[in-house]
Amino acid sequence: MQLSSASQDQLQQWAQELEQQYAGIREQGLKLDLTRGKPSADQLDLANALDGDLGGDYRAPDGTDVRNYGGLDGLPDMKAFAAELFGVPAGEVLIGGNSSLTLMYQQIQFAWTFGVGKDGKAWKDEGTVRFLCPVPGYDRHFAVTEEFGIEMIPVPLTENGPDMDVVEKLIAEDKSIRGMWCVPKYSNPTGCIYSDETVDRIAALGKIAAPNFRVMWDNAYAVHDLDEALPLANIREACEKHGTLNSVVQFASTSKVTFAGAGVAFMAASQENLARFKQHLGIASIGPDKVNQLRHLRLLKDAGALRAHMKQHAELLRPRFDAVLEALDTAFGDSDIAEWTRPRGGYFVSFNSRPGLAGEIVRLAKEAGVVLTPAGATFPYGKDEQDRNIRIAPSFPSLDNIRAAMEVFVVCVKLASVRQALAS
Amino acid sequence: MQLSSASQDQLQQWAQELEQQYAGIREQGLKLDLTRGKPSADQLDLANALDGDLGGDYRAPDGTDVRNYGGLDGLPDMKAFAAELFGVPAGEVLIGGNSSLTLMYQQIQFAWTFGVGKDGKAWKDEGTVRFLCPVPGYDRHFAVTEEFGIEMIPVPLTENGPDMDVVEKLIAEDKSIRGMWCVPKYSNPTGCIYSDETVDRIAALGKIAAPNFRVMWDNAYAVHDLDEALPLANIREACEKHGTLNSVVQFASTSKVTFAGAGVAFMAASQENLARFKQHLGIASIGPDKVNQLRHLRLLKDAGALRAHMKQHAELLRPRFDAVLEALDTAFGDSDIAEWTRPRGGYFVSFNSRPGLAGEIVRLAKEAGVVLTPAGATFPYGKDEQDRNIRIAPSFPSLDNIRAAMEVFVVCVKLASVRQALAS
Numbered sequence: 001m002q003l004s005s006a007s008q009d010q011l012q013q014w015a016q017e018l019e020q021q022y023a024g025i026r027e028q029g030l031k032l033d034l035t036r037g038k039p040s041a042d043q044l045d046l047a048n049a050l051d052g053d054l055g056g057d058y059r060a061p062d063g064t065d066v067r068n069y070g071g072l073d074g075l076p077d078m079k080a081f082a083a084e085l086f087g088v089p090a091g092e093v094l095i096g097g098n099s100s101l102t103l104m105y106q107q108i109q110f111a112w113t114f115g116v117g118k119d120g121k122a123w124k125d126e127g128t129v130r131f132l133c134p135v136p137g138y139d140r141h142f143a144v145t146e147e148f149g150i151e152m153i154p155v156p157l158t159e160n161g162p163d164m165d166v167v168e169k170l171i172a173e174d175k176s177i178r179g180m181w182c183v184p185k186y187s188n189p190t191g192c193i194y195s196d197e198t199v200d201r202i203a204a205l206g207k208i209a210a211p212n213f214r215v216m217w218d219n220a221y222a223v224h225d226l227d228e229a230l231p232l233a234n235i236r237e238a239c240e241k242h243g244t245l246n247s248v249v250q251f252a253s254t255s256k257v258t259f260a261g262a263g264v265a266f267m268a269a270s271q272e273n274l275a276r277f278k279q280h281l282g283i284a285s286i287g288p289d290k291v292n293q294l295r296h297l298r299l300l301k302d303a304g305a306l307r308a309h310m311k312q313h314a315e316l317l318r319p320r321f322d323a324v325l326e327a328l329d330t331a332f333g334d335s336d337i338a339e340w341t342r343p344r345g346g347y348f349v350s351f352n353s354r355p356g357l358a359g360e361i362v363r364l365a366k367e368a369g370v371v372l373t374p375a376g377a378t379f380p381y382g383k384d385e386q387d388r389n390i391r392i393a394p395s396f397p398s399l400d401n402i403r404a405a406m407e408v409f410v411v412c413v414k415l416a417s418v419r420q421a422l423a424s
Numbered sequence: 425m426q427l428s429s430a431s432q433d434q435l436q437q438w439a440q441e442l443e444q445q446y447a448g449i450r451e452q453g454l455k456l457d458l459t460r461g462k463p464s465a466d467q468l469d470l471a472n473a474l475d476g477d478l479g480g481d482y483r484a485p486d487g488t489d490v491r492n493y494g495g496l497d498g499l500p501d502m503k504a505f506a507a508e509l510f511g512v513p514a515g516e517v518l519i520g521g522n523s524s525l526t527l528m529y530q531q532i533q534f535a536w537t538f539g540v541g542k543d544g545k546a547w548k549d550e551g552t553v554r555f556l557c558p559v560p561g562y563d564r565h566f567a568v569t570e571e572f573g574i575e576m577i578p579v580p581l582t583e584n585g586p587d588m589d590v591v592e593k594l595i596a597e598d599k600s601i602r603g604m605w606c607v608p609k610y611s612n613p614t615g616c617i618y619s620d621e622t623v624d625r626i627a628a629l630g631k632i633a634a635p636n637f638r639v640m641w642d643n644a645y646a647v648h649d650l651d652e653a654l655p656l657a658n659i660r661e662a663c664e665k666h667g668t669l670n671s672v673v674q675f676a677s678t679s680k681v682t683f684a685g686a687g688v689a690f691m692a693a694s695q696e697n698l699a700r701f702k703q704h705l706g707i708a709s710i711g712p713d714k715v716n717q718l719r720h721l722r723l724l725k726d727a728g729a730l731r732a733h734m735k736q737h738a739e740l741l742r743p744r745f746d747a748v749l750e751a752l753d754t755a756f757g758d759s760d761i762a763e764w765t766r767p768r769g770g771y772f773v774s775f776n777s778r779p780g781l782a783g784e785i786v787r788l789a790k791e792a793g794v795v796l797t798p799a800g801a802t803f804p805y806g807k808d809e810q811d812r813n814i815r816i817a818p819s820f821p822s823l824d825n826i827r828a829a830m831e832v833f834v835v836c837v838k839l840a841s842v843r844q845a846l847a848s
Contacts, residue, residue, distance in 0.1 A: 036493065044482075044491040051715070052476030058468075067468040067683040069460065097521050098713045105708040113537070113572075140707075147707045148537075255710070259491040262715035283564075283571045284529040286679070289522045289713065291475070291686035 001335040001414065003354075003421045011422050018415040022368065025408050030369030032405040037188070037347035038396040039260050042316050046309065047258035053298045058291065066290035072282055073274075074266070078293040082266035084303050085222055086250055087234045093268050094277065097288045100253040100265035104216055105144050107249055107267070110280045111178070111214060112148045117246055117272055120212030123150070123178055132170060132180035134162040136350055136378030136389045138188040141181040141218065145380075150178070152380035157187060161194030164201040171209050179214045180205075185232045186221035189378055189391035190350040191343020199233035206244025214273075217250040223310045224256060225345040226318050236268070245270040254296060256347065257309065264288075264296050317347075320394040320402055324349050327406035337417040340392075349392040350378075357416045358387045364412040370405045425759040425838065427778075427845045435846050442839040446792065449832050454793030456829040461612070461771035462820040463684050466740050470733065471682035477722045482715065490714035496706055497698075498690070502717040506690035508727050509646055510674055511658045517692050518701065521712045524677035524689035528640055529568050531673055531691070534704045535602070535638060536572045541670055541696055544636030547574070547602055556594060556604035558586040560774055560802030560813045562612040565605040565642065569804075574602070576804035581611065585618030588625040595633050603638045604629075609656045610645035613774040613802055613815040615767020623657035630668025638697075641674040647734045648680060649769040650742050660692070669694040678720060680771065681733065688712075688720050741771075744818040744826055748773050751830035761841040764816075773816040774802075781840045782811045788836040794829045 001014070058067050060075045073079070074095020083090040096103045112129075115122040123129045131145045134157040145152055153170060156163040161184065171177050182202065184194040194202070202215055217235055239245045246269075254263035269277065300306050325342060328351070332338040340351045353361055358375035365372050373391040376382040392409075394402050425438070482491050484499045497503070498519025507514040520527045536553075539546040547553045555569045558581040569576055577594060580587040585608065595601050606626065608618040618626070626639060641659055663669045670693075678687035693701065724730050749766060752775070756762040764775045777785055782799035789796050797815040800806040816833075818826050 038493050041489060041492075044489070047491075048480055048482070051478040051480065051482075051719075054475040056472055056475065058472070058475075065465060065468070067471075067686060068465075069462050069679075069684045071685070099710045102709050109533070109708075143707050147704070255493075259715060260493045261495070261711055262491060262713045280571070283567050284533075285526050286523045287685055289686045289716070291683060292713070292716070295475075 001332070001337060003417060004336050006421070011418055014414070015418045015422055018411060018418055021411050022364070022415050025368045025411060028369070030404065030408065032369060032401050032408070033371045033397060034392055034394065034402070034405050034409070035371050035373050036396065037393045039256055040316060040396050040398075043313055043395070044259060046312050047299060050258060050295045050299055053295055054291070058294070060290070060294050064290065066294045069286055071290055072278060072285065072287045074288055075290055075293045075297070077297050078264065081297065081300065081302070082252070082268070085252060086219070086236070086268040088236045088250070088268045092236075092271060092274060093266060094274055095288055095293060096265040096267065098255075098262055098265060098292070100218065100220065100251045100255070100267070101140055103265055103267045104141070104218065104251055106281065106284070107214070107216065107277065108144050108148060110277060111212065112150070114280060116212050116214060116276060123148075123212070126176070128176050130174060130177045132162070132167055132177060133380045134181065134187075135380070136189055136391070137181060138183060138218070139377040139382075141216070142380045145181070153177070154380055157190060157192065159192050161187075161192060161198035162202075164198055167205070168201065168208070171205060175210065178210060178212060179216055181216050181218070183218050183220055184235070185219060185230075186224060186343055186346025188220065188346065189348035190341045191346045191348060192341070193230055193232055196233040199235050200238045203235055203238030203244055203248065204242045206239065206247025207242060209247065213247060215248040217248050219250055219252045221256070221346040222252050223306060224313070224347070225310065226314050226321060227344055229307065230344060246273055249273060254300070256313075257306070258296060258299065262292065264293055317395055319399055321349065323399055323402045324392055324394045324406055327403065327410055331410040331414070338413060347393060347395050349394065351390045351392055352388045353390065353413055354417055354420065355386045355388050357420060358384060358390050360416045361390060361412050364416060365409055368408050368412065370408045372409070425756070425761060427841060428760050430845070435842055438838070439842045439846060442835060442842055445835050446788070446839050449792045449835060452793070454828065454832065456793060456825050456832070457795045457821060458816055458818065458826070458829050458833070459795050459797045460820065461817045463680055464740060464820050467737055467819070468683060470736050471723060474682060474719045474723055477719055478715070482718070484714070484718050488714065490718045493710055495714055496702060496709065496711045498712055499714055499717045499721070501721050502688065505721065505724070505726070506676070506692070509676060510643070510660070510692040512660045512674070512692045516660075516695060516698060517690060518698055519712055519717060520689040520691065522679075522686055522689060522716070524642065524644065524675045524679070524691070525564055527689055527691045528565070528642065528675055530705065530708070531638070531640065531701065532568050532572060534701060535636065536574070538704060540636050540638060540700060547572075547636070550600070552600050554598060554601045556586070556591060556601060557804045558605065558611075559804070560613055560815070561605060562607060562642070563801045563806075565640070566804045569605075577601070578804055581614060581616065583616050585611075585616065585622035586626075588622055591629070592625065592632070595629060599634065602634060602636060603640055605640050605642070607642050607644055608659070609643060609654075610648060610767055610770025612644065612770065613772035614765045615770045615772060615774065616765070617654055617656055620657040623659050624662045627659055627662030627668055627672065628666045630663065630671030631666060633671065637671060639672040641672050643674055643676045644680070645770040646676050647730060648737070648771070649734065650738050650745060651768055653731065654768060670697055673697060678724070680737075681730070682720060682723065686716065688717055741819055743823055745773065747823055747826045748816055748818045748830055751827065751834055755834040755838070762837060771817060771819050773818065775814045775816055776812045777814065777837055778841055778844065779810045779812050781844060782808060782814050784840045785814060785836045788840060789833055792832050792836065794832045796833070
């Protein structure tokens, strides 16, 4: 379907066919959902052994009784596990509760309210404070910065990560920038992996940015490869080289390894950052759930076991991604109406329609019984200036439901596109 | 031992004996701890069935797959459980993570940063803001308000709760007061239960206080009776009567029911308060650990089963409290050098020495190998103006260790008191 070169007659014929197809779909009364990056029940089953895997033995390897109070930053063995995942020393790791989003929120909250590091002023006392937001990006990141009134500046996300020419220029020119959101591996939603050069240039930002500038490095999909395990450059090593260890705070979790709502979250940061973080965390918390940490250690053991576990996830996820890509290839492979990413890991496919159509496609799909992530959700303040990006999340529905939903999606995209072409 | 009527000779003789006893104790190289309100390993054993009690069935009674994301305010059945405990409608309950302290922190954080209710200004925008703190009280409460720069005003805690004449007068006179900390049943550390009249007068404070005034009602020991279950008046009913439902926020948890570090925390508040709270919580969290909620529901079932479970805790705690009280009765029953409480539940005994001696007693005990809660910890900013209150926490050590620690404590109190009498 090439709209640019199609005649008016051809467009009208397509429109007629598509209106009919769409009406037919609406009559089916479907109820399908491609919205959130939730694991499927099959994936969750992979970690069912968590319940009961302690066998009544609540002693951690270091002797800690995990049932009682204590241990603000987590069990030593869980720290060692997370440190290996991050590629940092265990002394730079803190174990949280069930949500890395909460750790990110706390990092922002503490920085805004109390300041970061030894000499950093609280952001709230610095007038207007800004964050760089590679787009398309993750709505829940943007919601955190918006909550504290931090102004968000969109930055283009390329195949190699944020456009670093833009990032460096903005930071050099605008002294109010205090951070940047990053999902460096299998970025949400495009699936790109930051290139080695990008990682290095991000690590170097600490040399030109304010002393209380912090990169929020959300490595949510560190081991979430669909096929082979692809590498990501070690940002901590790059920071060490540049002398900017305080400028990056890393986050990850087992939410998409074990149980989405009952996993273990962790962060990695410089000793100085961590000391400041713990000073405030200790007021807000009696410490994280160490029983759940021990359960996870028993199940996941080490990096090798973790990798084997993630291969089972990949087996379940790959056909779902394939179903989405097949539907898009078949419908739009030979068209001028859409483009999309081909991620090799993570949880999303990022889809771009012709400008001005994302909202309309989401509306059409919804009325036909297929719920999509709201248009604009992948941009700060929910504003996609071009109104074209849609995040497709294929992990949760069954394969049949994905295929059925994608059929609807394809019709909606075509219908909206042809209608637009006719009206222009 | 009556110091007031003792002759100088008698005092000197006592001093000599006590110095000798103390020196003897120091030689023993003891390592004992009476500091924190932690359950003993025996108590934690009572909930060991939590691990594995799901038997692989991760469906909540309402059909929720507890492993996945979702459910910001908790499982419906857990809400019903907590609602019964609080004596409030289930629609006024929110289930949190493993720490009620975190829920309290969030309540303060949201109120300070964003405001409470519809018309309430953020506390941070109101200049100096103050909190009433019944003393002696709980150091972690005071730490939260201190963290946000909220000025704390100590208020005397009587046998019936806070001195309400003082509380009402302060609120009427000082328009900057925005809240009050309360542990209404088996108060930390005195063990008092607020009287029906006190509860009613606290509920009525909303009529004279600022619209964004909030009582922090930490019902940490709601079912933690050492003997018979003693009643506490229902603050929610009192608030309804006075038309002040928004003025009180309640907190509780299973930390001292199941696992101290891996229990389930909950709060109860008006629909309006809860809506505002959830609006901010939804930015900071992916939702609480629902798997742990389901585990708890399977173990604790209902109010009847909970009560039976708590009786087992009482069996373990009662002899420990008895050991403390016996030591105090024997040493000071017929003296003019100390007074202490006789709690019928909770986790602490509150001890008052002669003025000016608490810090010295804690120091003497520490040098003799017995760690006590730091003197002053039960007061805002750690400042006990009279330097006389010491919190004794007998739950965690073994019975033998409590007896040994109390022997040391008694000698330290006597020694400090006699030395003071000799010096005056």
